[in-house]
Amino acid sequence: DAKTTQPPSMDCAEGRAANLPCNHSTISGNEYVYWYRQIHSQGPQYIIHGLKNNETNEMASLIITEDRKSSTLILPHATLRDTAVYYCIVRVPRSQGNLIFGKGTKLSVKP
Amino acid sequence: EADIYQTPRYLVIGTGKKITLECSQTMGHDKMYWYQQDPGMELHLIHYSYGVNSTEKGDLSSESTVSRIRTEHFPLTLESARPSHTSQYLCASMGWSTEAFFGQGTRLTVV
Numbered sequence: 001d002a003k004t005t006q007p008p009s010m011d012c013a014e015g016r017a018a019n020l021p022c023n024h025s026t027i028s029g030n031e032y033v034y035w036y037r038q039i040h041s042q043g044p045q046y047i048i049h050g051l052k053n054n055e056t057n058e059m060a061s062l063i064i065t066e067d068r069k070s071s072t073l074i075l076p077h078a079t080l081r082d083t084a085v086y087y088c089i090v091r092v093p094r095s096q097g098n099l100i101f102g103k104g105t106k107l108s109v110k111p
Numbered sequence: 112e113a114d115i116y117q118t119p120r121y122l123v124i125g126t127g128k129k130i131t132l133e134c135s136q137t138m139g140h141d142k143m144y145w146y147q148q149d150p151g152m153e154l155h156l157i158h159y160s161y162g163v164n165s166t167e168k169g170d171l172s173s174e175s176t177v178s179r180i181r182t183e184h185f186p187l188t189l190e191s192a193r194p195s196h197t198s199q200y201l202c203a204s205m206g207w208s209t210e211a212f213f214g215q216g217t218r219l220t221v222v
Contacts, residue, residue, distance in 0.1 A: 038154075046210040046212075098170065099203070100170060101154040
């Protein structure tokens with residue numbers, strides 16, 4: 001699975017959009033980008049995933065650059081409850097590979 | 112709502128005791144994972160399984176062992192607990208949807 005790089009921490013004002021970047025410059029053609037988040041010490045929760053087109057669901061939007069070497073997770077209107085560690089993972093769907101979480105980005109949403 | 116359960120949620124046990132942390136899922140997922148996480152630190156994969164009778168060690172060396180006799184059950188055992196084993200242990204499963212589901216975790220304290 002390709003390696004990802006994320007900033008260790010970010011702050012965001014409540015009600016504003018939170019834009020979390022992820023670099024995955026060694027991503028291969030059949031690898032998808034996945035985002036999870038971990039609130040406090042709960043188990044991580046799946047947010048969204050995509051291959052090359054932008055994706056949106058009820059939780060967030062995922063923007064993937066045309067060369068697929070980086071992506072941005074967007075929380076359009078961050079709330080205090082969005083404070084969490086956000087993990088970007090790239091992997092081949094349904095592969096037998098490990099599911100490895102890196103250090104992620106600690107997002108702090110402030111009032 | 113994910114159908115993956117871990118028991119116990121909290122466990123305080125003396126040094127030298129044998130313990131088994133239980134993880135069960137009712138989703139028929141083939142892939143299951145065990146992670147170890149200290150407070151404020153990253154998730155470390157310690158064991159995973161692709162299916163019945165398949166177990167592999169993860170990226171972090173662990174003195175624990177696992178078994179996968181049934182699809183739905185993936186217990187983790189420590190033969191002789193030590194204070195260095197104090198941590199949170201998280202179990203996850205994944206099916207063909209490629210979205211991983213996590214249990215609530217077991218907080219283990221060895222005194």
